[in-house]
Amino acid sequence: MLDAPVSQLSALVRGRKPGYSLDAPFYTAPAIFDADMEAIFARHWIYVGVEPDVPEAGDVMTVDVGKASVLIARDDDGAIKAFHNVCRHRGARLIDDEKTSVGNIVCRYHSWTYDLTGALVHAPHMGSSFDASCNGLKSVHLRSLEGLLFVCLADEPPADFDVMAARIGPYIAPHKVRDTKIAYQSDIIEMGNWKLAMENNRECYHCDANHPELTVPLFAYGFGFAPEEMDPIDLENAQRYEALRQTSHSQWEAMGLPSREIDELDTMVTGFRTERLPLDGDGESHTMDTRVACRLPLGALTNAKLGGLSFWTQPNSWHHFLGDHIVTFAVFPLDAGRTLVRTKWLVNKDAVEGVDYDIERLIEVWTATNAQDSALVAMCQSGVQNPAYEPGPYSPNTEMLVEKFCRWYIGRMTGFLDQ
Amino acid sequence: MLDAPVSQLSALVRGRKPGYSLDAPFYTAPAIFDADMEAIFARHWIYVGVEPDVPEAGDVMTVDVGKASVLIARDDDGAIKAFHNVCRHRGARLIDDEKTSVGNIVCRYHSWTYDLTGALVHAPHMGSSFDASCNGLKSVHLRSLEGLLFVCLADEPPADFDVMAARIGPYIAPHKVRDTKIAYQSDIIEMGNWKLAMENNRECYHCDANHPELTVPLFAYGFGFAPEEMDPIDLENAQRYEALRQTSHSQWEAMGLPSREIDELDTMVTGFRTERLPLDGDGESHTMDTRVACRLPLGALTNAKLGGLSFWTQPNSWHHFLGDHIVTFAVFPLDAGRTLVRTKWLVNKDAVEGVDYDIERLIEVWTATNAQDSALVAMCQSGVQNPAYEPGPYSPNTEMLVEKFCRWYIGRMTGFLDQ
Amino acid sequence: MLDAPVSQLSALVRGRKPGYSLDAPFYTAPAIFDADMEAIFARHWIYVGVEPDVPEAGDVMTVDVGKASVLIARDDDGAIKAFHNVCRHRGARLIDDEKTSVGNIVCRYHSWTYDLTGALVHAPHMGSSFDASCNGLKSVHLRSLEGLLFVCLADEPPADFDVMAARIGPYIAPHKVRDTKIAYQSDIIEMGNWKLAMENNRECYHCDANHPELTVPLFAYGFGFAPEEMDPIDLENAQRYEALRQTSHSQWEAMGLPSREIDELDTMVTGFRTERLPLDGDGESHTMDTRVACRLPLGALTNAKLGGLSFWTQPNSWHHFLGDHIVTFAVFPLDAGRTLVRTKWLVNKDAVEGVDYDIERLIEVWTATNAQDSALVAMCQSGVQNPAYEPGPYSPNTEMLVEKFCRWYIGRMTGFLDQ
Helix, strand or coil, X not given: CCCCCHHHHHHHHHCCCCCECCCCHHHHCHHHHHHHHHHHHCCCCEEEEEHHHCCCCCEEEEEEECCEEEEEEECCCCCEEEEECECCCCXXXXXXXXXXXXXXXXXXXXXXXXXXXXCEEECCCCCCCCCHHHCCCCEEEEEEECCEEEEECCCCCCCCHHHHHHHHHHHHHHHCHHHEEEEEEEEEEECCCHHHHHHHHCCCCCHHHHCCCCCCCCCHHHHCCCHHHCCHHHHHHHXXXXXXXHHHHHHHHHCCCCCCCEECCCCCCCCEEEEEECCCCCCCCCCCCCCXXXXXXXXXXXXXXXXXXXXXXXXXXXXXXXXXXXXXXXEEEEECCEEEEEEEEEEECCCCECCCECHHHHHHHHHHHHHHHHHHHHHHHHXXXXXXXXXXXXXXXXXXXXXXXXXXXXXXXXXXXXX | CCCCCHHHHHHHHHCCCCCECCCCHHHHCHHHHHHHHHHHHCCCCEEEEEHHHCCCCCEEEEEEECCEEEEEEXXXXXXXEEEECECCCCCCECCCCCEEECCCEECCCCCCEECCCCCEEXXXXXXXXXXXXXXXXXXXXXXXXXXXXEEECCCCCCCCHHHHHHHHHHHHHXXXXXXXXXXXXXXXXXXXCHHHHHHHHCCCCCHHHHCCCCCXXXXXXXXXXXXXXXXXXXXXXXXXXXXXXXXHHHHHHHCCXXXXXXXXXXXXXXXXXXXXXXXXXXXXXXXXXXXXXXXXXXXXCXXXXXXXXXXXXXXXXXXXXXXXXXXXXXXXXXXXXXXXEEEEEEXXXXXXXXXXXXXXXXXHHHHHHHHHHHHHHHHHHHHHCCCCCCCXXXXXXXXXXXXXXXXXXXXXXXXXXXX | CCCCCHHHHHHHHHCCCCCECCCCHHHHCHHHHHHHHHHHHCCCCEEEEEHXXXXXXXXXXXXXXXXXXXEEEECCCCCEEEEECECCCCCCECCCCCEEECCCEECCCCCXXXXXXXXXXXXXXXXXXXXXXXXXXXXXXXXXXXCEEEEECCCCCCCCHHHHHHHHHHHHHHHCHHHEEEEEEEEEEECCCHHHHHHHHCCCCCHHXXXXXXXXXXXXXXXXXXXHHCCHHHHHHHHHHHHHHHHHHHHHHHCCCCCCCEECCCCCCCCEEEEEECCCCCCCCCCCCCCCCECCCCCCCCCCCCCEEEEEECCCEEEEECCCEEEEEEEEEEECCEEEEEEEEEEECCCCECCCECHHHHHHHHHHHHHHHHHHHHHHHHHHCXXXXXXXXXXXXXXXXXXXXXXXXXXXXXXXXXX
């Protein structure tokens, strides 16, 4: 009912000090949360899931983005479409479950019935003057990036999705998301603002002290460091890691696997970043012994030692593509202080659980890491609401991507306020 | 503390599109909920219960209407009076329980004591300058309509209660509410706005798909239909139903039971509607076999086949009077998204449980129906908060009374805003 | 985000009717709760605990005051210091537990490390341009009053703490708080505004009807009374009590124990009151048989019959010093309708549980009394939110200190609004 206090938000956005964490209201104020939902989540491409979430005709997935609920359905021709999950009659939510399978989409309230193209095909007792063609489901923009599904709630979505797709597509394509199945999904609610969840994802400065499992496959030198603080042995190791990275990139690219960094995190509306990085130990996967978790490789990949291809998008996702499985993360804000983090583990669709892969082994590293991150995010939320909190400095060596997230966010809010 | 954003509410009220469901903020905005409590629930006659709720001198019932709490007590002369349930000393809530029996009303905090006429009869240590006569309980307007209790929190209640009472009294009187007892009460909290709970009650368009139990005694043709959608057999059945309705009205009125429709739902401040309708099957009651649930009839009724007399009031009640029992429903808004629905089943006060009636059988149809309605209301609340929701069209054949509820509500809000 | 509706708060503050309870918004409005946190709890001396909460070097206690969290630590030199419990890097809460013991204070997020003087001694990867000396913990004003710890979140705390300390110090000193240990602590959340919790503490008008345990050691005549309501026998008993009080004061003061009333509850910014009062029965302690609960006396006290020294402070504490133990209470507002009441029972630090004292016996009276008070506060909160509530009159005989609390509060809010 109340207009957002635009002038105060505007002052906070303009007053942001580069290189420092955001002012407290960005993490705690319900009015800024509402502005985030309108300016960021209702106007950008939001990662929501993968094509294997709706593998068959009639399969439907629902996903809530802020107060919106989107229904993603595969129709009889195999096309995937997205609609608002709300009946055009009295506004009932059409489908409650996250996953289901239907012939038509039937509202339980008064049996209004829509087909999988969104057309209203049955609305009893509405009389002869009623025009069903004006009462079909409202559609939502949907794009599939090699099997990764993004929706945009705006009438005119950011056009640079195509630019991202063209550049990142060749990196992802060999892992063939469309030929996978979802082996496991976890939903956790982190007790912190969505931006704290994102910022936490955008640095590994905290990994050494908090992620004993994740740091088995990941090289510590990949997290960044201050050279002036290192002793000669450390520096030599870091140089050795950098040489390995360059050599690996060359080898992988020779195999037809694009690997070198692309970073458009704060230079595009649809900000993203990618790079394929070598792994420690046997170098095969994000597992506790760094060997593959699934015996069947993804797609046509034949060599297990492909490192880990990471793909980050603004505002709400990150993904790790290994040779044998994919781990993909979506962040859904719930309110100023709560965020849903949804993780899916994908394996070759022909892999058999218990034969080709063991669920516990597959999910072990990221289940532990997610729980640790959740505790860190809650610790931050608890701290930033303290009146004594003031924005602190980011490390120029280890928190560059956090800074890029903040810069992207502030830029997008500026654009929203200026329009 | 904040003034309601009157101009925005006013724009929404004036902008309501007739024949369509209400704009989302009417169902979701806390500021409009507060306005509803002030404009509707604090200024109209609110149904709260029945005389048999306080059968004996000293019996007290408390009922919360919005943030108000009202204490309804039968005094030593048998008169029923209503007071605000708050001590005049430090503001403590006087009685917590929904039902109790007392000599005087004693505040547990400092023992201030009021008699059942509301007079302060004891206030220790207040000193000689204290005037007890200025510190009695504040009274609340109370009216009994043949045993149905209505309160009004306003200083000057709507005067047309008497008009409603004069017209509806003869319909209800033969069922003798005052000679009943409460066989069972259920309180359920529906996860939706109170207006969604009321709108759901004001149509049976949804009955066919959702209420397998209720549609045993109720005729489907009574719910309304679009003639142009019906085949010849359906139409002939509908005509047969209409003939039965007319015949039944004539027979019942000849027995001294007024039965024909009165509809003042959107034409009076104290809006109401009534009609006695034939029942399907054996036609006796709202039970799974359509036979009476209680062997003792109500009042002096001798014929069991009396159909069902329904009585609806704005803003918060509906009632079904059968030959053997009465089911009465009160709606109490809790917040923008939660509503208490209180149902009481009344039988002849001389009926003996287990002998004359079986509780499970008595409450079976409406317990199931309430649970189904609760799920529908929650489904609507979930949908209308979706930013993609927009008001949808009511069926001119099956949702006329929903439209009347909305028209009454918008009219009363307009009056409130114009004053 | 929103400015407090200062003009409305100002009108309520100016409109307060002396001798009557406060207007409802003071107990229920979130905006006034926020103002209370800013005007009262962020600008006055708040009682938070006792020196024995952090007995050893490295011991740390955290206490939340509104949205602030304060970390109280004893350093290696035995000095107690207070800091804001928030990391200067990304704002993480540093210590979650209420009590812990540390070498340094290490943020779990990125290992920033502070010593017990608050200095930042380690911040990896921050680079050569980073100045650790600008990033130490922010300190909080802390004072110990003979072992009772008070903090003030303001930059410039009220100066009259010293006046209070000089006057009350000699009363408390003989009980030697620093030589005690915490035998038991209870935290209860009362479902009412913090001012209702305080007002409830500031009178014993309610004791007779609600506290059967507390009225064993306490004399009913000490609660105040209206002489005109008493019969001759009552009056004679009251006079006898008054004579005992005077005699006891003289005896105790001759023993070096200051005992006579000091009342500055509404005459100082740091308002307080004290008096040592005789106890009923054997007159030794707040126990069910009025005998000591701990065989070892406090400090150098030798006579058990020392009555009970009470010490009340604005805005959030009260304390009872007996010969054998101390009970100390702190009130921490959680939101407009919830308040944490923390009670600590202290005994001689050399006392052995099970030998010198029994926990159940020690805490029996105040555990029961706290539970009873909690129910009364909830009953009041439920009542004052009723739109029918209006401020009621305080008894001039039994609620003088409640009036002083309200007067102090209104005075402090006036000062805040006028600045």
